[in-house]
Amino acid sequence: MCRLRNKPHSIGHRLLILFSSKEERIEILGDFEEGYELKLQEKGRISAFFWYWLQIMLLIPITIKNRTYWSLMMFKNYLKTAFRNIRHHKWVSFIKVSGLAVGMTCAILIYVWVSHQFRFDRSQEHKDCIYRLEAVDWVDMPTAFRNPLMQYPEILEFVQFNSWETPTLKYKDHLYEMDKFVFTDRSVFDVFSLTFIQGSPEKALEAPFSLVLTESEAQRIFGSENPIGKLVRYDNTFDFIVTGVITDVEDFHLEISALAPFEDLTAIKDRERFLNEHNWNYPIYLRLAKNVDVEQLEGKVSRSINDILKSVARAEFEETDFILRPFGEIYFARNLKAEKGVRHGNKQMVFLFSAIALFILLIACVNFINLTTARSSARKKEISIRKVVGANRRNLIRQFLGETSFLVLLALGLSMILVRFALPRFNHLLGENLSVDFFNVHLILGILSLFVLTGFVSGMYPALHLSALTPHDTLKGFGRGSIKTSLFRKVLIVFQFTIAIFLIVGTLTIFRQVNFMMNSDLGFDQDQILNVHLKGDLLRGRKELFKQRLLQYPDILKVSFAGQKPGLITNTNTWAVRGKRKSMKIITTDPDYMDLMGLELVDGRNLSWQLRTDIGRKYIINETAAKFLEFDSPVGEQVFANFGESEIIGVVKDYHFNSLHNAIIPLAIGWYDRWVRFAHIKISGHNISRCISHIETTWSEMCPDFLFEYEFLDESFAAQYYQEKRLAEILKYFGFLSVILSCLGLFSLSAFVAERRTKEIGIRKVLGSSVIGIVYLLSKEFLRWVLYANVIAWPMAYFAVRIWLQNYPFRANMSLWTFILSTGMTLAIALLTISYHSIRAATSDPVHSLRFE
Amino acid sequence: MEENMRLLSRSEEIILLAVLKLEGDAYGISIREHIRKATGSEWSFASIYEPLHKLTRKGYVKKKKGEPTSERGGRHKCLYEITQKGKAALAEINQVHRNIWKDISANKLT
Numbered sequence: 001m002c003r004l005r006n007k008p009h010s011i012g013h014r015l016l017i018l019f020s021s022k023e024e025r026i027e028i029l030g031d032f033e034e035g036y037e038l039k040l041q042e043k044g045r046i047s048a049f050f051w052y053w054l055q056i057m058l059l060i061p062i063t064i065k066n067r068t069y070w071s072l073m074m075f076k077n078y079l080k081t082a083f084r085n086i087r088h089h090k091w092v093s094f095i096k097v098s099g100l101a102v103g104m105t106c107a108i109l110i111y112v113w114v115s116h117q118f119r120f121d122r123s124q125e126h127k128d129c130i131y132r133l134e135a136v137d138w139v140d141m142p143t144a145f146r147n148p149l150m151q152y153p154e155i156l157e158f159v160q161f162n163s164w165e166t167p168t169l170k171y172k173d174h175l176y177e178m179d180k181f182v183f184t185d186r187s188v189f190d191v192f193s194l195t196f197i198q199g200s201p202e203k204a205l206e207a208p209f210s211l212v213l214t215e216s217e218a219q220r221i222f223g224s225e226n227p228i229g230k231l232v233r234y235d236n237t238f239d240f241i242v243t244g245v246i247t248d249v250e251d252f253h254l255e256i257s258a259l260a261p262f263e264d265l266t267a268i269k270d271r272e273r274f275l276n277e278h279n280w281n282y283p284i285y286l287r288l289a290k291n292v293d294v295e296q297l298e299g300k301v302s303r304s305i306n307d308i309l310k311s312v313a314r315a316e317f318e319e320t321d322f323i324l325r326p327f328g329e330i331y332f333a334r335n336l337k338a339e340k341g342v343r344h345g346n347k348q349m350v351f352l353f354s355a356i357a358l359f360i361l362l363i364a365c366v367n368f369i370n371l372t373t374a375r376s377s378a379r380k381k382e383i384s385i386r387k388v389v390g391a392n393r394r395n396l397i398r399q400f401l402g403e404t405s406f407l408v409l410l411a412l413g414l415s416m417i418l419v420r421f422a423l424p425r426f427n428h429l430l431g432e433n434l435s436v437d438f439f440n441v442h443l444i445l446g447i448l449s450l451f452v453l454t455g456f457v458s459g460m461y462p463a464l465h466l467s468a469l470t471p472h473d474t475l476k477g478f479g480r481g482s483i484k485t486s487l488f489r490k491v492l493i494v495f496q497f498t499i500a501i502f503l504i505v506g507t508l509t510i511f512r513q514v515n516f517m518m519n520s521d522l523g524f525d526q527d528q529i530l531n532v533h534l535k536g537d538l539l540r541g542r543k544e545l546f547k548q549r550l551l552q553y554p555d556i557l558k559v560s561f562a563g564q565k566p567g568l569i570t571n572t573n574t575w576a577v578r579g580k581r582k583s584m585k586i587i588t589t590d591p592d593y594m595d596l597m598g599l600e601l602v603d604g605r606n607l608s609w610q611l612r613t614d615i616g617r618k619y620i621i622n623e624t625a626a627k628f629l630e631f632d633s634p635v636g637e638q639v640f641a642n643f644g645e646s647e648i649i650g651v652v653k654d655y656h657f658n659s660l661h662n663a664i665i666p667l668a669i670g671w672y673d674r675w676v677r678f679a680h681i682k683i684s685g686h687n688i689s690r691c692i693s694h695i696e697t698t699w700s701e702m703c704p705d706f707l708f709e710y711e712f713l714d715e716s717f718a719a720q721y722y723q724e725k726r727l728a729e730i731l732k733y734f735g736f737l738s739v740i741l742s743c744l745g746l747f748s749l750s751a752f753v754a755e756r757r758t759k760e761i762g763i764r765k766v767l768g769s770s771v772i773g774i775v776y777l778l779s780k781e782f783l784r785w786v787l788y789a790n791v792i793a794w795p796m797a798y799f800a801v802r803i804w805l806q807n808y809p810f811r812a813n814m815s816l817w818t819f820i821l822s823t824g825m826t827l828a829i830a831l832l833t834i835s836y837h838s839i840r841a842a843t844s845d846p847v848h849s850l851r852f853e
Numbered sequence: 854m855e856e857n858m859r860l861l862s863r864s865e866e867i868i869l870l871a872v873l874k875l876e877g878d879a880y881g882i883s884i885r886e887h888i889r890k891a892t893g894s895e896w897s898f899a900s901i902y903e904p905l906h907k908l909t910r911k912g913y914v915k916k917k918k919g920e921p922t923s924e925r926g927g928r929h930k931c932l933y934e935i936t937q938k939g940k941a942a943l944a945e946i947n948q949v950h951r952n953i954w955k956d957i958s959a960n961k962l963t
Binding site: 054 | 880897900903922925930931
């Protein structure tokens with residue numbers, strides 16, 4: 001016998017296999033082959049070929065019609081059974097669906113957030129050609145780098161930013177604070193894609209004192225008026241003319257609400273200082289030609305910049321490495337020192353949240369799996385009958401998967417509604433302004449894959465498990481839950497609680513760390529101090545008068561001016577000490593500062609109002625600086641600082657001038673009359689609101705063209721722990737959800753166990769068992785598994801928490817209590833959950849339970 | 854004969870008759886060939902399988918495994934055999950035909 005002697009057309013052959021049922025396959029294939037053979041002999045190859053294909057084409061539609069007909073019939077049946085199941089087991093179905101819905105809601109919300117994070121900077125046209133110039137950990141550059149950089153033909157465009165100004169704009173007697181006011185080069189529009197609504201990128205920043213506003217800023221200032229050509233007064237000194245309006249800049253790491261020509265800074269600021277090579281304040285972005293060897297260019301750029309720096313070096317020169325950071329990496333790069341007007345994402349947070357969302361979803365899926373398999377006894381008869389009548393395993397798998405998909409679909413619908421309700425709270429927690437648009441392609445794709453993932457994870461195991469039941473056992477009525485399945489269920493419970501405990505430990509630890517940071521002694525007195533942002537004339541000559549007038553008020557105790565407020569001391573000065581370059585943080589202030597902040601002098605003297613020679617030439621350093629500068633007794637030592645030869649006159653005890661995220665680093669406190677931006681005002685604490693309104697009155701008399709802004713130092717300092725607080729808040733929710741979801745599963749599982757053991761309990765009671773004894777009997781197994789979960793979660797949580805805490809130079813001790821508390825909490829909640837059903841079972845009358853069939 | 858038994862459709866009738874006539878050698882190819890000779894038109898496989906399945910389901914024909922042949926690539930034939938029930942159905946349709954055609958002579962059709 002020669003098999004497949006004339007296998008005519010392999011594609012046709014395959015099609016036939018595809019479109020024939022198993023029983024008919026041999027018949028159809030045989031007929032087709034024989035028929036083809038006959039045609040071949042009768043009419044030749046070509047017509048046989050056409051005949052063959054015609055037959056296939058005629059066969060396929062009919063097969064499809066039949067198949068859909070029958071699968072529809074079956075589908076109707078499946079749907080009916082599914083509905084019946086839901087109706088008969090309302091609570092279980094409710095728990096299954098609502099659990100999944102909660103899990104999916106978390107997943108959708110996190111997905112929306114994560115995809116927003118990854119959308120940052122993606123819409124820029126030249127994103128692959130833009131680079132930011134960075135020194136090791138520094139993005140702010142002098143203006144003097146423009147010419148040496150522009151000599152390279154690879155560099156097409158150069159744009160520099162100044163985001164440091166926070167002017168007050170005045171239009172028609174109304175004042176507007178601008179905190180994202182950016183001075184920049186005209187080339188900004190050639191580098192970045194900013195869309196003009198009015199005006200043109202070529203002309204907008206051409207003239208001096210022209211101003212481009214974002215749409216919402218223009219709306220805020222001008223309302224319905226046409227902004228073009230209008231004059232706005234900048235800090236009551238210069239008039240800017242509005243020449244363009246751009247769309248709001250969103251999903252962009254640079255924060256921009258207004259753009260003005262970079263050269264105008266020469267008029268606004270001290271021209272000399274502005275053009276100085278030592279004035280490192282302005283980040284540089286470069287647009288390169290396509291296919292440039294960036295590494296090579298980096299080397300060349302680095303060399304020519306270092307040449308400039310060498311020529312102006314004040315002390316022994318050290319080369320600095322400059323790098324070009326690709327635009328796409330900036331958003332997720334770590335926050336470099338003194339970056340202003342830049343938004344950063346945190347990839348760790350993105351991963352952490354994604355993982356948590358996934359785990360919460362998994363917990364919900366586990367509930368689904370456990371409840372479905374635990375309830376399998378209820379469906380054994382149905383499955384057996386189906387099998388006896390002729391369903392094969394594939395049919396059953398398909399049926400159960402379909403049923404799961406139906407429930408998942410219900411859950412998905414529910415979660416879409418939940419997302420709507422949860423979104424405002426979620427936005428509030430994250431400090432974002434996300435919106436959910438269910439017609440967005442990305443979201444649709446995300447939700448689809450969520451659906452498939454959830455359906456698969458929660459449906460596959462039950463489908464395989466249920467379809468494997470044999471009619472023989474079940475119809476005889478001996479169907480006992482197999483040991484394998486109940487073990488699997490327990491493993492899943494352990495998994496759920498491990499995650500829950502892990503999250504609780506994490507949340508508690510972060511809360512502890514936040515509390516620790518907020519309540520630590522900072523080494524200075526942060527209470528009852530107001531920070532007032534100085535503006536306009538108060539920045540210059542009239543601030544002394546302001547101070548005098550404030551001090552006339554009895555409840556105002558002390559006033560001191562400073563360049564930066566505690567918590568944000570970022571000003572760095574490079575000193576030359578014995579021929580070596582030393583980088584120092586610097587607070588520019590006046591002699592009252594030490595006293596006002598309650599700083600403790602350990603050596604030497606304070607700055608003195610009596611000695612005008614102290615101005616700019618005398619410094620107080622902290623203990624860390626004394627070690628860093630390698631002075632045994634620093635008082636009297638000479639250093640070369642900003643204004644030349646200077647002297648150390650005192651040593652202040654180390655204190656936390658920046659947040660506890662940072663170790664204490666070398667600091668100098670010096671007296672500079674002109675470099676101040678804040679007034680620190682110490683008040684007595686009696687009648688604070690009267691005190692503030694007095695300051696405000698004084699302000700509006702002396703400085704009417706600017707808005708009065710103040711904050712409390714302790715609050716502004718604590719605001720730096722916002723990130724941690726936020727993380728803790730979010731984790732709190734997730735931890736809560738994971739516990740609730742896990743318990744939801746436990747709740748229905750305990751119901752199931754209690755139900756299954758009704759007779760046993762009845763007999764035990766008849767034989768004299770106590771209620772407590774039975775509750776114990778029913779609970780101990782579940783509690784044991786929750787305990788196992790603790791055993792697994794503890795070391796995991798311990799290591800995770802330890803790694804996280806290592807980010808902090810000053811950290812709360814890890815406490816055993818955190819762990820014990822988490823364990824206690826989960827056990828207590830689990831016990832409560834189980835107790836409902838176990839107590840009910842234990843107190844029921846054995847007469848009923850023994851009659852139970 | 855049950856009262857509510859549905860009448861055979863024309864194609865079912867033709868195929869059932871073919872199975873009856875072919876006497877144990879009725880399978881896809883031979884049935885098709887038979888119909889070609891009888892009606893002069895070539896039926897597609899699809900239009901033969903459809904009624905054949907229905908007939909099988911109704912129990913008018915029985916499927917039987919035949920000999921494997923080399924023309925069929927070594928696959929065995931699937932022979933159809935008419936059942937008693939099938940014969941009854943044919944008898945009924947035949948009766949119906951006669952009733953319908955009664956009193957209609959050939960010259961009325963021209």
